[in-house]
Amino acid sequence: MNQYNFPDAKGHFGPYGGVFVAETLFGALDELKAAYAAAQVDPAFRAEYEYELKHFVGRPSPIYHAKRWSDLLGGAQIYLKREDLNHTGAHKVNNCIGQAMLAKRMGKPRVIAETGAGQHGVATATVAARYGMECVVYMGSEDVKRQAANVYRMKLLGATVVPVESGSKTLKDALNEAMRDWVTNIHNTFYIIGTVAGPHPYPMLVRDFQKIIGEECLTQMPEMAGRQPDAVIAAVGGGSNAMGIFYPYINVEGVRLIGVEAAGDGVESGRHAASLTAGVPGVLHGNRTYLLQDEDGQIIETHSISAGLDYPGVGPEHAWLKDLGRAEYVPINDAEALEAFHNLCRLEGIIPALESSHALAYAAKLAPTLPKDKILLVNLSGRGDKDMHTVAEKSGIVF
Amino acid sequence: MSRIKSAFDRLNGEGRKALIPFITAGDPDAALTLPLMHTLVEAGADVIELGVPFSDPMADGPTIQRASERALAKGMTLRKVLQLVVDFRKTDVKTPVVLMGYANPIEAMGLEKFAAAAAQAGVDGVLVVDYPPEEAVAFGAAIKAQGMDPIFLLAPTSTAARIEQVAGIASGYVYYVSLAGVTGSGALNVQAVAERLPLIREKTGLPVGVGFGIRDASTAARIAGIADAVVVGSRIIEEIEKSTTETACANVKALVADIRRGVDEVKQ
Numbered sequence: 051m052n053q054y055n056f057p058d059a060k061g062h063f064g065p066y067g068g069v070f071v072a073e074t075l076f077g078a079l080d081e082l083k084a085a086y087a088a089a090q091v092d093p094a095f096r097a098e099y100e101y102e103l104k105h106f107v108g109r110p111s112p113i114y115h116a117k118r119w120s121d122l123l124g125g126a127q128i129y130l131k132r133e134d135l136n137h138t139g140a141h142k143v144n145n146c147i148g149q150a151m152l153a154k155r156m157g158k159p160r161v162i163a164e165t166g167a168g169q170h171g172v173a174t175a176t177v178a179a180r181y182g183m184e185c186v187v188y189m190g191s192e193d194v195k196r197q198a199a200n201v202y203r204m205k206l207l208g209a210t211v212v213p214v215e216s217g218s219k220t221l222k223d224a225l226n227e228a229m230r231d232w233v234t235n236i237h238n239t240f241y242i243i244g245t246v247a248g249p250h251p252y253p254m255l256v257r258d259f260q261k262i263i264g265e266e267c268l269t270q271m272p273e274m275a276g277r278q279p280d281a282v283i284a285a286v287g288g289g290s291n292a293m294g295i296f297y298p299y300i301n302v303e304g305v306r307l308i309g310v311e312a313a314g315d316g317v318e319s320g321r322h323a324a325s326l327t328a329g330v331p332g333v334l335h336g337n338r339t340y341l342l343q344d345e346d347g348q349i350i351e352t353h354s355i356s357a358g359l360d361y362p363g364v365g366p367e368h369a370w371l372k373d374l375g376r377a378e379y380v381p382i383n384d385a386e387a388l389e390a391f392h393n394l395c396r397l398e399g400i401i402p403a404l405e406s407s408h409a410l411a412y413a414a415k416l417a418p419t420l421p422k423d424k425i426l427l428v429n430l431s432g433r434g435d436k437d438m439h440t441v442a443e444k445s446g447i448v449f
Numbered sequence: 450m451s452r453i454k455s456a457f458d459r460l461n462g463e464g465r466k467a468l469i470p471f472i473t474a475g476d477p478d479a480a481l482t483l484p485l486m487h488t489l490v491e492a493g494a495d496v497i498e499l500g501v502p503f504s505d506p507m508a509d510g511p512t513i514q515r516a517s518e519r520a521l522a523k524g525m526t527l528r529k530v531l532q533l534v535v536d537f538r539k540t541d542v543k544t545p546v547v548l549m550g551y552a553n554p555i556e557a558m559g560l561e562k563f564a565a566a567a568a569q570a571g572v573d574g575v576l577v578v579d580y581p582p583e584e585a586v587a588f589g590a591a592i593k594a595q596g597m598d599p600i601f602l603l604a605p606t607s608t609a610a611r612i613e614q615v616a617g618i619a620s621g622y623v624y625y626v627s628l629a630g631v632t633g634s635g636a637l638n639v640q641a642v643a644e645r646l647p648l649i650r651e652k653t654g655l656p657v658g659v660g661f662g663i664r665d666a667s668t669a670a671r672i673a674g675i676a677d678a679v680v681v682g683s684r685i686i687e688e689i690e691k692s693t694t695e696t697a698c699a700n701v702k703a704l705v706a707d708i709r710r711g712v713d714e715v716k717q
């Protein structure tokens with residue numbers, strides 16, 4: 051393929067992306083674009099970002115060969131990019147640091163965020179504490195109930211958690227509410243979006259702050275395995291950990307890029323969150339992308355065992371990579387993800403996040419179909435401590 | 450000539466300003482929308498903005514969000530909104546109707562199909578909150594091709610270049626959002642609005658409506674002193690919320706008639 055170079059100046063990835071917001075937000079988005087453009091060419095910004103990633107987050111994260119699990123599956127070798135070892139336990143923090151540094155540069159003392167499971171909220175609250183910023187996190191009231199531990203964690207870190215009562219009271223509604231806060235408090239507030247969604251420049255900016263994942267893999271894989279992988283596999287909620295690991299590989303020939311969506315009770319059941327597999331293009335949260343919607347264009351509720359994948363849209367760059375045929379997107383249901391979760395715990399001594407377990411489950415499906423010298427690189431986007439309750443409940447255990 | 454242009458021309462001739470009330474179609478249920486539309490006209494509305502409910506009204510405050518949720522819970526859809534306009538036109542062929550909503554329900558129907566159906570139903574203008582001019586080239590063309598007016602928002606943060614861009618694609622009127630925020634937000638600063646209007650008038654000859662935060666006759670009077678149209682939304686929805694099915698029309702009529710008196714006072 052020709053050199054991949056997206057988005058265009060207006061934030062379009064082919065027909066996707068763009069800036070679908072009310073006029074009231076344009077001032078803020080223009081200000082953000084200008085600040086980011088200036089930061090990108092400022093060596094001091096880059097140096098500070100790298101310093102923070104190394105000393106606060108603990109990067110580079112290692113790559114690990116899951117040898118016992120690979121042997122048991124009897125096919126391709128599975129390697130794991132260990133984003134679960136980052137401070138706060140997931141990839142989310144890479145992006146939060148970058149955006150908080152932008153907020154600091156722009157002189158905004160207050161940051162806001164949306165969160166579903168609470169991982170992005172915790173990462174934002176962490177970075178806000180680190181930089182001495184006021185932090186407000188919007189979270190659907192349903193999610194506040196389901197994720198009590200993360201709510202408390204955010205409060206310990208000094209953040210205010212605002213339960214959102216509108217709509218379906220979940221992640222998409224939290225995002226709506228954060229946008230409303232932003233448009234009202236633009237003068238002092240920076241909105242730290244947690245995934246590669248939202249209006250331009252967010253999908254590009256979040257990708258750029260997450261691409262460190264794939265960049266490290268480009269140098270680590272030859273050291274670990276003697277070559278680049280045959281496929282890179284990542285879970286896709288909004289799509290930030292997947293874009294982070296895919297992006298540096300887009301122009302690398304011969305590497306399959308596979309995004310794994312949450313199929314909940316199964317795509318055919320209608321209770322899922324597989325926007326690329328079962329959605330149609332539309333406009334939500336400031337961009338055009340694949341959406342789960344009814345025939346009247348209303349956004350429908352999603353279902354997944356993993357709160358971080360429970361989103362009816364997907365980052366516009368994934369929509370474009372799908373249409374281009376450069377990436378493939380596949381569904382994994384709750385049961386398959388749980389099985390992979392348990393296998394990784396027992397065979398490798400790693401408790402993965404339920405989101406990441408979707409990527410693991412697809413690797414477990416694919417590996418046995420391939421010869422033993424093939425290599426699959428899975429983005430282990432987060433650790434599973436936050437999911438203890440959910441998994442225990444599924445096994446009929448109450449703490 | 451479009452109904453919107455004739456309405457503004459007529460008002461201009463009479464030396465009066467336009468009153469544009471907003472209600473959400475299907476709030477609190479479909480049966481009440483048609484009587485409410487006629488009530489708005491009786492109370493002095495010159496143009497009706499009819500909200501098309503959407504599951505994710507990102508630019509709206511709590512009041513209009515609740516209206517959307519009530520309407521969706523009762524099964525309102527874009528198709529049914531168009532049918533309401535058809536029914537309205539059976540007895541009112543004069544009052545312009547502007548649909549206001551979000552892009553996704555329109556895209557789900559298909560832009561061309563929507564534009565044809567809306568024109569057929571008797572819709573005069575369409576304002577899609579999340580279609581800024583740079584994303585609305587196809588939309589603007591489709592709406593104009595059917596003889597309707599694409600309406601666009603301007604904000605306190607709109608630069609001269611953006612105002613020009615909107616002026617190049619809009620027709621009917623432009624809608625100046627008086628504050629940075631969502632619908633239903635509080636304090637409106639009339640002085641600040643007055644200071645922004647000359648720049649807009651320099652770039653476009655279209656009538657300028659002002660909305661967001663107008664809640665009573667006296668604010669309406671002051672806005673009518675500087676703008677061509679006064680848009681009132683959340684305050685009317687609140688009145689509907691406070692009323693029963695039986696009292697809604699009477700209460701809305703009293704409220705809107707009072708605001709009409711304010712608009713006709715035209716305080717500088």
Ligand SMILES: Cc1ncc(COP(=O)(O)O)c(C=O)c1O
Pocket residue numbers: 140141166167168169170244245246285286287288289290291292357358359403405406431432433
């Ligand atoms: C560990 C982990 N992985 C993946 C995701 C999904 O988000 P994204 O698709 O943006 O990476 C989340 C979101 O909460 C998460 O916590």
